[in-house]
Amino acid sequence: MKKEIYFTQTEWRRDDEVVTHYIRKRQSIYADQYHKGIIPEAELLEIITNATWAPTHKMTEPWRFVVLTDSQLVKYGTYMCSYYRNLYEDIPDAEKKLAKYNYLKDYPLKAACIIAIIFVKSTRVNIPEWEELAAVSCAVQNMAISATSFKIASYWATGGSAIDYVKTLGLAENEQSLGLFFMGYTSDSTVPVQKKRTAIDQKVTWRS
Numbered sequence: 001m002k003k004e005i006y007f008t009q010t011e012w013r014r015d016d017e018v019v020t021h022y023i024r025k026r027q028s029i030y031a032d033q034y035h036k037g038i039i040p041e042a043e044l045l046e047i048i049t050n051a052t053w054a055p056t057h058k059m060t061e062p063w064r065f066v067v068l069t070d071s072q073l074v075k076y077g078t079y080m081c082s083y084y085r086n087l088y089e090d091i092p093d094a095e096k097k098l099a100k101y102n103y104l105k106d107y108p109l110k111a112a113c114i115i116a117i118i119f120v121k122s123t124r125v126n127i128p129e130w131e132e133l134a135a136v137s138c139a140v141q142n143m144a145i146s147a148t149s150f151k152i153a154s155y156w157a158t159g160g161s162a163i164d165y166v167k168t169l170g171l172a173e174n175e176q177s178l179g180l181f182f183m184g185y186t187s188d189s190t191v192p193v194q195k196k197r198t199a200i201d202q203k204v205t206w207r208s
């Protein structure tokens with residue numbers, strides 16, 4: 001079968017190579033490693049649109065996203081300081097206490113953008129909840145891979161503050177917080193070593 005050819009800035013690549021490249025290049029990179037930058041609107045729209053191309057059983061499209069930038073990142077920093085105040089309140093050394101406080105306050109500001117991930121349970125069809133959660137996970141993975149292709153680092157945060165903060169954005173009865181998807185820019189030198197994967201012979205059995 002004839003392979004489609006894609007042109008990249010530096011070389012020609014077959015489409016299967018492009019897909020494998022970005023799937024394996026994606027990694028969770030945390031905001032500590034971001035430097036400030038603004039995601040061009042067209043790229044952000046592409047990333048979010050690609051999220052909506054995830055497969056969904058019965059086409060429930062069980063998601064909603066809230067894009068947080070600028071003052072909303074400041075707001076989340078303030079929220080983190082309050083949420084994790086037990087992490088610094090009892091530190092006796094004033095300098096260390098302030099450093100921890102500032103770390104929390106400034107952490108979200110390193111992101112170019114944070115997307116709140118909201119699971120919207122279908123009221124139209126009755127399918128198992130796990131199927132809809134699986135669909136949202138597919139959508140988030142689409143975002144991560146798309147972001148990677150734009151040289152934007154990302155990770156999905158589901159810690160206490162991320163989950164609870166999304167709840168403050170106003171959720172309907174059939175909605176549930178699935179945390180925050182961070183995106184930002186890194187310099188090549190700060191990108192962490194990729195985590196290893198277990199060889200597939202330990203994860204797969206073959207039957208024929």
Ligand SMILES: Cc1cc2nc3c(=O)[nH]c(=O)nc-3n(C[C@H](O)[C@H](O)[C@H](O)COP(=O)(O)O)c2cc1C
Binds near residue numbers: 026028029158195
């Ligand atoms: C559903 C989900 C939730 C995650 N939540 C967090 C999180 O709260 N904090 C965090 O540091 N990483 C989180 N991660 C990222 C994982 O730690 C990361 O995917 C894993 O270590 C593999 O590394 P990689 O993404 O670089 O391949 C989450 C990943 C997934 C899929």
